Amino acid sequence: MLSERFSKAAARNVFYGGSAIFLVIFVALTAHSHWYILARSTAHAELSESVIQGKLVFERHSCINCHTILGEGAYFAPELGNVWERFGGHESPEGARMAIGGYIRAQPTGAPGRRQMPAFDISDEEMDALVDFFEWVDGIDTKGWPPEISG
Amino acid sequence: MATAQPIQQPKYATQRVAYPFFVVALALFAGQVTFGLLAGTVYVFPHFLAEIFPFHILRMIHTNLLLVWLIIAFFGAAYWILPEETEQEIYSPKLAYIQLAIFALAGAAAVVGYMFGVHGGRHYLEQPLWVKFAFTVSFLMFLYNGTRTLIAGRKTSVSIILMLGLWLAAIFWLFAFYHPANLSLDKLYWWYVVHIWVEGVWELIMAALLGYLVIKLTGVDREIVDKWLYVIVALALFTGLLGTGHHYYWIGTPAYWQWVGSLFSTLEVLPFFAMLCFAFYMVWRGGRNHPNKAALLWTLGCAAVSFFGAGVWGFMHTLSPVNFYTHGTQITAAHGHLAFYGAYVMLNIAIMTYALPALRGRRPYNQILNMWAFWITTSAMCFMTFTLTFGGTVQVHLQRVMGMGFMEVQDDLVLFYVMRWGSGIAVVVGVLLLLWALLGPARREPEPGDLAAHERNAGAEPEPVGAR
Ligand code: HEM
Ligand code: HEM
């Protein structure tokens, strides 16, 4: 009985002590990752007012609940993290800007038997910001993900 | 079912506080699966509701109702368990009711708002700021109430781990208020809520509730349970914190996470395996033949299905070279469903199946119907998981290896979505049966147990739940 009591106390102490240690390691790695994101992986382009506004447009309409972005979100519609590249933004930035804006404005297609993306109330300025956001996201160093341009 | 089962009564008057929590939670559960089914319908009939409630609205209602009802059920479970564990009445039942009203009304307001396009833009955390604030206030009221109860009474491992889990859940929730403009940073801390909840601090709640159920249902010695509990929760936090790394592979975070995340998230299987062993070993060892067989079924089911949904299905796509291909596909949806269902849905249903007969002053009743609901819902959720897993495998191959376009690939997955839809209908039927079994009128049982009903009417001494 005594040994059992001892080992319960020991298990409890291991839990508290060990968890505290792992929490500290985790927070330290997060702090480093925070720095790394700012200084390295998203340092390719300035986080301009327009990019920030674009993110807010993206959020206001909850695009994330149909699409994924960097692989996170919903699985109903195409990945948007690399939509800039998919629309040819690397070769022809102006063309991609027109194409993405035009695509979004052309929704819904109403095509029978095809998933629908709703029409959104997005001003011209907001659309520009949204595309700036996609261009900025496309530049994030994602360690080579996605494997194919299809997203 | 034994003859002359005692009518169950809560041992402490304030355990009744749990009742409205459970009723509200179950109602929201019905709503959650209904909206899941509507979202699943859009996958099969793409124009369904497209004008009024587009897919994203259905989906955010589906996932938000899930989180809201699970948390309300956790609160209810805590109010049910704390008096028995601490041998103390709840500090303030009134505070509990106010707290429930705030949480439920804020949640309902959020859902109504979604229908009118009022929502935030980060999945699971779509609640408008004031709703997040109301949740926080309600949570703090709960923590105050629960902690006051705990401090005043006996401190068991079950009650300490339960309250610790709920405290930590509230603390990590605060990261929902942090909303950086940099998408990568946003994601970095978004997982502080989403991952650390389900694969960290909620596991503390899960271990505590399973521990409670096992003690009550099998009568095993508390000393042994306590030791297991500390081992389980230690495994959960040792692996789950750094295991967050399995979401830090491709979002702009450093490459070392591919090693750290792969290693520690693989080890995340251990706490779920430990809970599986714990539940089955204790039941095998314990001698008690508790009349509430359905509660035992849900308890063991929870331990088993969570091991498969979280452990096995989680491991399937957690190594970074695998996740490189499966990230954000139907494989993720398959895992998300079975993990949430097995771990947290089944856990809460187990507690409710155990507590509701006593809360309603009945014998453990409608056992057959409840067990039917168990088998229908559980097998349908498993089938849904299988079909999404197969669909996801095809998707990964075509889209991520062959490089075919997303929408083109989706056309090849229709069959899987039809099967998911079929299993979704079965889930909804199962859940409705469950609600009927738990909250509907008590069915007269064929055994001569009616004696018990007479005893109740005659005001006979109520039997405490799980009396030895
Ligand atoms: C208790 C049962 C259920 C639980 C715990 C549950 C949980 C979830 C969760 C956690 C998500 C987000 C998934 C992710 O991001 O990986 C989700 C999405 C979804 N669920 Fe459920 N769900 C349940 C029942 C159902 C049912 C019955 C259906 C009916 C078909 C359904 C259909 C869906 C759909 C279509 C999505 C969106 C997936 C996507 O983005 O493609 N769910 N559910
Ligand atoms: C009860 C415990 C668990 C629950 C409720 C759960 C739930 C979920 C959900 C809902 C997602 C989708 C998140 C999103 O919206 O992006 C997810 C993702 C993921 N889970 Fe779990 N999970 C659990 C345990 C585990 C475990 C133990 C592992 C590993 C062994 C694991 C591995 C993963 C991975 C690798 C992803 C990312 C998928 C992707 O890249 O798209 N999960 N989980």
Ligand SMILES: [Fe+2]
């Ligand atoms: Fe995770």
